[in-house]
Amino acid sequence: MKATKREKRDTTEKKSSTKEEDTNGLFASCSFSDLGLHASLCDHLQDKMGFQRPTKIQAEAIPVVISGRHALVKAATGTGKTLVYLAPIIHLMQMRTPRIDRSDGTFALVLVPTRELCMQVYGIAQKLVHRFHWLVPGYIMGGENRAKEKARLRKGISILIATPGRLLDHLKNTSSFNYSSLQWIVFDEADMILELGFGKALEEILAFLGSRTGVSNQSGNKKSDLKRSLRQNLLLSATLNEKVNQLANISLDNPVRIGLDEMAVSLENEELLIKDSADTYNLPEQLLQRYVKVPCGSRLSVLLSVLKALFEREASQKVVVFLSTCDGVDFHHALLTEFELQVETNRILKFLNCTVLRLHGNMKQEDRAKAFQGFKTEKSALLLSTDVAARGLDFPKVRCIIQYDSPGEASEYVHRVGRTARLGEKGEALLFLQPVETDYLRDLELHGVSLKEYPLEKILDSFPLLQKGMKNPYKKKMVSLDMHPWIMFLQRALESFVSSEPSMTKLARDAFCSWVGAYNAHRGELKKIFVVKKLHLGHVARSFGLKEQPSLVGRVQANKRKREDKKEKLVKRRKVVAKKYLS
Numbered sequence: 348m349k350a351t352k353r354e355k356r357d358t359t360e361k362k363s364s365t366k367e368e369d370t371n372g373l374f375a376s377c378s379f380s381d382l383g384l385h386a387s388l389c390d391h392l393q394d395k396m397g398f399q400r401p402t403k404i405q406a407e408a409i410p411v412v413i414s415g416r417h418a419l420v421k422a423a424t425g426t427g428k429t430l431v432y433l434a435p436i437i438h439l440m441q442m443r444t445p446r447i448d449r450s451d452g453t454f455a456l457v458l459v460p461t462r463e464l465c466m467q468v469y470g471i472a473q474k475l476v477h478r479f480h481w482l483v484p485g486y487i488m489g490g491e492n493r494a495k496e497k498a499r500l501r502k503g504i505s506i507l508i509a510t511p512g513r514l515l516d517h518l519k520n521t522s523s524f525n526y527s528s529l530q531w532i533v534f535d536e537a538d539m540i541l542e543l544g545f546g547k548a549l550e551e552i553l554a555f556l557g558s559r560t561g562v563s564n565q566s567g568n569k570k571s572d573l574k575r576s577l578r579q580n581l582l583l584s585a586t587l588n589e590k591v592n593q594l595a596n597i598s599l600d601n602p603v604r605i606g607l608d609e610m611a612v613s614l615e616n617e618e619l620l621i622k623d624s625a626d627t628y629n630l631p632e633q634l635l636q637r638y639v640k641v642p643c644g645s646r647l648s649v650l651l652s653v654l655k656a657l658f659e660r661e662a663s664q665k666v667v668v669f670l671s672t673c674d675g676v677d678f679h680h681a682l683l684t685e686f687e688l689q690v691e692t693n694r695i696l697k698f699l700n701c702t703v704l705r706l707h708g709n710m711k712q713e714d715r716a717k718a719f720q721g722f723k724t725e726k727s728a729l730l731l732s733t734d735v736a737a738r739g740l741d742f743p744k745v746r747c748i749i750q751y752d753s754p755g756e757a758s759e760y761v762h763r764v765g766r767t768a769r770l771g772e773k774g775e776a777l778l779f780l781q782p783v784e785t786d787y788l789r790d791l792e793l794h795g796v797s798l799k800e801y802p803l804e805k806i807l808d809s810f811p812l813l814q815k816g817m818k819n820p821y822k823k824k825m826v827s828l829d830m831h832p833w834i835m836f837l838q839r840a841l842e843s844f845v846s847s848e849p850s851m852t853k854l855a856r857d858a859f860c861s862w863v864g865a866y867n868a869h870r871g872e873l874k875k876i877f878v879v880k881k882l883h884l885g886h887v888a889r890s891f892g893l894k895e896q897p898s899l900v901g902r903v904q905a906n907k908r909k910r911e912d913k914k915e916k917l918v919k920r921r922k923v924v925a926k927k928y929l930s
């Protein structure tokens with residue numbers, strides 16, 4: 348007898364799931380339909396999206412979401428948390444009778460910290476509603492055209508993905524935005540939303556939408572005859588910690604805790620309390636985590652050498668380098684795109700032979716979107732980014748994460764490295780530290796993260812300069828890394844390249860000044876590890892290919908003025924908005 352399509356699929360599923368369970372233990376042994384999801388949705392997940400089985404976190408959390416309970420979900424990066432909320436919400440929405448119509452307004456709201464994540468979640472929602480054409484996903488976010496967003500909101504968006512600032516803007520100013528039927532609020536990367544300073548905005552948003560009960564300030568005006576259901580709120584992140592306590596308490600009602608062990612959470616005076624002990628983070632087991640100790644003056648040459656070694660080892664691969672500032676991204680992007688090196692007499696070669704992309708918050712929205720999509724689809728590329736790419740972004744097949752500028756808190760480290768080794772894939776991460784910063788390793792260890800040392804000498808010795816009979820003094824006596832012949836050669840070439848082009852020199856100077864500012868902005872305990880006064884600013888300048896240290900005085904004041912101007916403009920704008928809203 349011929350096997351049916353579903354039987355054939357079941358056999359394939361069994362085979363692939365056994366393999367997956369053997370290799371990484373990430374997947375559950377049940378199927379999506381065992382979790383109670385609608386058959387069409389399960390078929391779509393399997394046939395069109397290639398998801399044969401739920402991951403363990405999906406198997407545990409999806410039934411909870413279907414049950415209607417509020418939930419707090421903590422699970423490692425790249426384990427499929429987006430589906431944890433989107434699949435059951437779509438399942439519940441498609442079941443409603445009468446059918447949801449877009450004119451009924453928004454039923455589910457997903458709040459995310461960044462524009463790129465907003466686009467990404469929207470893309471997944473679009474795929475998941477494929478067989479339920481009456482459900483309309485949409486997004487609103489900073490940088491987009493407000494008038495177009497207003498028009499989309501007027502037509503109706505059933506599943507709305509939003510960044511908090513822009514959502515608040517529409518709640519205040521778009522009267523046609525109908526959220527009277529809102530049933531779900533999801534805070535994806537909840538801790539990051541708060542870290543970005545959106546705490547007050549979230550409180551205002553919840554005041555508009557009704558925090559736990561689902562009684563929003565529009566509920567009374569509801570025109571549709573749909574039955575009002577109770578609100579269900581969900582909070583998710585790989586690093587849920589004590590910082591989300593307040594948000595959890597105003598938004599969640601007796602939540603189910605998933606991935607947070609009993610010891611890490613308590614109930615005090617009816618208030619949920621996530622304790623410091625929740626700060627131990629799970630990282631993908633297969634992720635190779637290393638650090639490299641580099642004196643400040645050689646940082647740039649070592650970065651370039653590591654990148655060259657990576658792309659020469661495997662021409663086709665994707666690498667992300669995290670930097671602390673937008674100016675830093677711009678400078679390194681220009682440098683890595685244009686820098687050439689004379690390897691032999693009359694032979695000049697491009698130093699890095701790969702596509703180099705950049706991403707940061709000061710770029711125009713269309714350039715940001717282009718870079719984000721570009722890095723998603725490229726088979727081989729290098730992405731230079733600030734922390735806008737650190738959270739939630741799912742770039743396929745990223746092989747290596749380099750944290751050239753150190754992250755702040757351990758949670759930032761976890762999310763940055765989480766862009767690789769996703770869903771059981773291989774991945775490696777490299778953290779740059781100066782000798783005076785190595786206490787940071789201890790800080791990471793307190794959060795359950797431990798790193799091995801990277802074999803830098805071996806990599807540097809492999810470059811051609813040494814193979815041509817040059818002596819390596821570095822090998823014989825323990826002199827500084829700055830004296831390694833390859834590093835000396837490269838540093839000279841970099842300095843002459845940066846000084847030969849005025850535009851490049853300007854980029855380097857700006858990047859230097861911003862870097863010092865960012866270094867000085869470390870908070871709390873980290874201020875004791877990253878101490879500007881311990882740095883030799885001349886060596887910092889060398890790490891931007893500058894022969895001399897630029898003056899910081901005028902710039903620091905100019906930056907301060909710029910910040911103050913910006914603040915003033917913001918206050919003015921808020922006043923205008925408030926006036927409009929109150930009148």
Ligand SMILES: Nc1ncnc2c1ncn2[C@@H]1O[C@H](COP(=O)(O)OP(=O)(O)OP(=O)(O)O)[C@@H](O)[C@H]1O
Pocket residue numbers: 397398399400401402405422423424425426427428429430584585738739740741765766769770
């Ligand atoms: N059941 C599944 N089977 C196969 N692939 C899956 C499954 N669930 C999710 N994925 C894929 O796994 C990848 C990671 O998913 P997702 O981005 O939701 O992870 P995450 O846990 O939210 O990560 P982060 O914490 O970094 O935001 C995505 O490419 C997604 O398409």
